Amino acid sequence: MNIGEAARASGVSAKMIRYYESVGLIPPAARTDSGYRAYTGSDVHMLRFIRRARDLGFAVAEIHDLLGLWRDRSRKSADVKRVAQQHIADLQRRIDELRQMADTLQTLVACCAGDDRPDCPILANLENTEGLDGHEQHCSRSSRPPH
Amino acid sequence: MNIGEAARASGVSAKMIRYYESVGLIPPAARTDSGYRAYTGSDVHMLRFIRRARDLGFAVAEIHDLLGLWRDRSRKSADVKRVAQQHIADLQRRIDELRQMADTLQTLVACCAGDDRPDCPILANLENTEGLDGHEQHCSRSSRPPH
DNA sequence: GCTAGACCTTGCCATGATGGGAAGGTCAAA
DNA sequence: TTTGACCTTCCCATCATGGCAAGGTCTAGC
Numbered sequence: 550m551n552i553g554e555a556a557r558a559s560g561v562s563a564k565m566i567r568y569y570e571s572v573g574l575i576p577p578a579a580r581t582d583s584g585y586r587a588y589t590g591s592d593v594h595m596l597r598f599i600r601r602a603r604d605l606g607f608a609v610a611e612i613h614d615l616l617g618l619w620r621d622r623s624r625k626s627a628d629v630k631r632v633a634q635q636h637i638a639d640l641q642r643r644i645d646e647l648r649q650m651a652d653t654l655q656t657l658v659a660c661c662a663g664d665d666r667p668d669c670p671i672l673a674n675l676e677n678t679e680g681l682d683g684h685e686q687h688c689s690r691s692s693r694p695p696h
Numbered sequence: 697m698n699i700g701e702a703a704r705a706s707g708v709s710a711k712m713i714r715y716y717e718s719v720g721l722i723p724p725a726a727r728t729d730s731g732y733r734a735y736t737g738s739d740v741h742m743l744r745f746i747r748r749a750r751d752l753g754f755a756v757a758e759i760h761d762l763l764g765l766w767r768d769r770s771r772k773s774a775d776v777k778r779v780a781q782q783h784i785a786d787l788q789r790r791i792d793e794l795r796q797m798a799d800t801l802q803t804l805v806a807c808c809a810g811d812d813r814p815d816c817p818i819l820a821n822l823e824n825t826e827g828l829d830g831h832e833q834h835c836s837r838s839s840r841p842p843h
Numbered sequence: 844g845c846t847a848g849a850c851c852t853t854g855c856c857a858t859g860a861t862g863g864g865a866a867g868g869t870c871a872a873a
Numbered sequence: 874t875t876t877g878a879c880c881t882t883c884c885c886a887t888c889a890t891g892g893c894a895a896g897g898t899c900t901a902g903c
Contacts, residue, residue, distance in 0.1 A: 607798040626816040630808045640798040650753040651787040663777035
């Protein structure tokens with residue numbers, strides 16, 4: 550199987566397959582006499598594993614670990630669970646960060662008239678270091694550039 | 697004011713101040729005779745604005761627009777509001793992506809014994825293209841590598 | 844057998860925001 | 874004058890991904 554076929558069969562682009570090989574996530578592919586990479590069904594299976602793990606947000610380094618556990622018949626499921634739980638914690642941290650941003654912005658947007666006038670609590674908040682960093686409820690006042 | 701002072705006063709690193717200048721987010725700083733960048737209080741004010749906008753997750757291109765509106769005394773608050781709302785939508789999309797990942801993983805983790813045995817629904821899910829893409833509730837079965 | 848077109852190879856560049864570091868110039872205090 | 878803290882520019886690395894270019898290979902149709 551050529552790299553293009555393997556790509557279509559696994560959902561991983563040819564470019565990324567070469568990349569994963571170059572960074573050691575997957576072993577170097579077998580080669581034909583002319584130098585083309587040759588893949589087996591088992592290779593595609595592995596690529597699909599990688600693809601799925603990427604879809605779940607695992608970084609390449611984490612997938613490296615997961616592949617090791619996958620191949621290790623004597624693995625402990627506790628080890629897999631730990632990797633997954635750490636990743637969940639990481640996802641949760643990122644979610645919280647984004648949600649904090651969204652919440653703050655949402656509060657500001659709710660206070661913004663959104664009409665033809667220039668006064669805008671959103672700009673006012675960006676301008677002042679203070680305000681809405683915490684959990685204020687009141688709409689702030691105007692906003693004019695300095696000068 | 698030297699770049700280091702401006703950095704300390706604004707919370708933007710000297711490195712990033714130079715970067716923002718290089719990509720045109722801020723105008724080229726004034727220079728002393730010896731070539732040092734020189735900043736005013738007004739410059740620091742702008743840098744703080746940028747810093748705050750970055751903290752809210754705005755990309756440099758968006759901050760460019762926001763700075764334009766900030767400087768425009770005849771802006772319409774509706775324009776600012778639109779930028780903010782688009783950003784909120786973007787944040788929400790990213791949050792949903794991450795939460796989808798976290799939810800799937802959470803379900804799998806809940807199904808994993810996490811003991812000394814190798815059988816693991818997490819690996820099983822990564823291995824099979826099917827399963828838990830949607831909203832299944834049942835814990836799946838084992839997981840052994842191919843070969 | 845030849846040719847066209849689809850495929851493969853490697854290598855370089857770009858993304859976005861950020862930090863690290865090197866080599867060399869400037870400044871201020873002791 | 875020296876020292877140390879600062880500044881300058883330039884290059885490199887991150888992370889996963891795509892794009893492009895130059896050149897080699899394979900296959901189907903004529």
